[in-house]
Amino acid sequence: MSLDNCKRTFFRVLPNKLNRGKIYAPLFLVLCIATTILYTRTRTRKSEEIEHQDKLSRQWEINHTCINIDFESSDRTSIILDGFDKFNFCACGINTKGHYLVNQSSVHADSLYIFCTPVRSQSQDFIQLGEKKHQLSKSVFNGYVSEVYKGERDSLWVFPKYIGLGPPASGSSALQEYIMSNKYYYKFCTRGYHRCVNTKKEVKFWNRGRNLERSKDGRKYCYAPNLDCYLLRTPTKKFAEKNFYGEITVTLLWHLKSPEYIQQLSPENTKLIFILRDPVSIVIAWMRKNGIQLEDYEFVIEREISSWLNCINSVKNEVKCAYMIRIQDKTSYIVSASYFLFLQNWLSYIPLSRFIFVPASKLRCNTEEVMRGVFESIGVSQEFDRSKINYEINVNTNRIGKTSKGYGNIEKTTSDSMGAGFHRASKSSVCVPQKNLKHINEKLRARLEDFFEGYTVRLGNLLGIPVDELY
Numbered sequence: 001m002s003l004d005n006c007k008r009t010f011f012r013v014l015p016n017k018l019n020r021g022k023i024y025a026p027l028f029l030v031l032c033i034a035t036t037i038l039y040t041r042t043r044t045r046k047s048e049e050i051e052h053q054d055k056l057s058r059q060w061e062i063n064h065t066c067i068n069i070d071f072e073s074s075d076r077t078s079i080i081l082d083g084f085d086k087f088n089f090c091a092c093g094i095n096t097k098g099h100y101l102v103n104q105s106s107v108h109a110d111s112l113y114i115f116c117t118p119v120r121s122q123s124q125d126f127i128q129l130g131e132k133k134h135q136l137s138k139s140v141f142n143g144y145v146s147e148v149y150k151g152e153r154d155s156l157w158v159f160p161k162y163i164g165l166g167p168p169a170s171g172s173s174a175l176q177e178y179i180m181s182n183k184y185y186y187k188f189c190t191r192g193y194h195r196c197v198n199t200k201k202e203v204k205f206w207n208r209g210r211n212l213e214r215s216k217d218g219r220k221y222c223y224a225p226n227l228d229c230y231l232l233r234t235p236t237k238k239f240a241e242k243n244f245y246g247e248i249t250v251t252l253l254w255h256l257k258s259p260e261y262i263q264q265l266s267p268e269n270t271k272l273i274f275i276l277r278d279p280v281s282i283v284i285a286w287m288r289k290n291g292i293q294l295e296d297y298e299f300v301i302e303r304e305i306s307s308w309l310n311c312i313n314s315v316k317n318e319v320k321c322a323y324m325i326r327i328q329d330k331t332s333y334i335v336s337a338s339y340f341l342f343l344q345n346w347l348s349y350i351p352l353s354r355f356i357f358v359p360a361s362k363l364r365c366n367t368e369e370v371m372r373g374v375f376e377s378i379g380v381s382q383e384f385d386r387s388k389i390n391y392e393i394n395v396n397t398n399r400i401g402k403t404s405k406g407y408g409n410i411e412k413t414t415s416d417s418m419g420a421g422f423h424r425a426s427k428s429s430v431c432v433p434q435k436n437l438k439h440i441n442e443k444l445r446a447r448l449e450d451f452f453e454g455y456t457v458r459l460g461n462l463l464g465i466p467v468d469e470l471y
């Protein structure tokens, strides 16, 4: 509320109140002033923060001319001395003062580095390093980041505390809402650091989606491994002492390179959250979400199972088939639900200890307990207060549903608006973990259970979790 609004309301109310000899008017005035002060202070802090980030990044762009160099073993000998002599090279980094690459031993052959020079000679567009000429460009944010630079950067920016990777239709929207209800959750900006948008999900940085490219400053290539672009949208240390942020992108799961990028570029204490939901329920939920009509379920499933079997017969490798089919068919329900196969790829890059596995049924029915566990694992304040969640949850089923205003009470939505196969929640007060299996006939259910037979045991073995505790 602005002070003007406040005054207007005050003067409208004042005469009546005074006529009646009440003492409310002065109280009201005090309240108004207090609210205005509070509001202005919050606004100032917010714009101060955005300004700070903006300034840092501009300063960075103006002051540095950068070059990405891909070192090969043969380059090693003359590079460093030549570079340093002529161009006063330093490793990239805001406020970088020192020369990091003081001797040859700090450069690894076959690695990519970014170097920046704060002084760019007008006449030179390239530099000669050994036998090679390297074009100088303004591509500050385009390329891998050197290990040396990473150290500098880590002292300035704050990484996400968690990255959620799926699977789809597992309850990830609910989980993100629950996490964001934590009062220390910080907004993640997708539309340029100067205009924060609270992104709930699908940031898509790590799987090279285009969601971060919409920034007004025209900066391109805002996806992995271009970490600077990502981090410029996050709070700097100055503003993030107590706060934390994180994101969930369910499509990460299928991207071959995402685990590699995350392992390479994020610190170890950034946890990976994965929701475990029974694959048959995922198939149903994912089909419904993609608008498949109930009467077409069987046809779609049979078609997918047969293309799966064809692939297995010819390629003879499940993991390869999973990736191949996903590339051809972006919604493949059977393959999307076979998240076990993709997880294998993730675990070949990232140790199991960095993962937090959340059983979907517990998220739904034991929300408080699960959320305290999640907060503890990512290392933030463990308070979970349901009343802070700004949407309604169905008291019977613990489910959230989308309305035109965002999330709303599922009871208020019609079965049509929820897609084929949706049935209204029952009036029972028992929390039922998976209701969607009731919507399909016995035959289809048996077919899917048959397809995923043995899946749970293999998943349990892979993750070292007893099968009855998985979902």
Ligand SMILES: Nc1ncnc2c1ncn2[C@@H]1O[C@H](COP(=O)(O)OS(=O)(=O)O)[C@@H](OP(=O)(O)O)[C@H]1O
Residues within 6 Å of the ligand: 167, 168, 169, 170, 171, 172, 173, 174, 250, 281, 284, 285, 286, 288, 289, 360, 361, 363, 364, 365, 398, 399, 400, 436
């Ligand atoms: N609190 C809670 N806990 C666990 N699961 C919940 C919760 N709230 C909603 N849901 C169910 O999650 C399903 C949607 O999952 P996602 O949000 O991951 O979908 S998406 O991939 O992001 O589109 C969707 O499943 P189906 O109802 O089977 O379609 C939601 O009902």
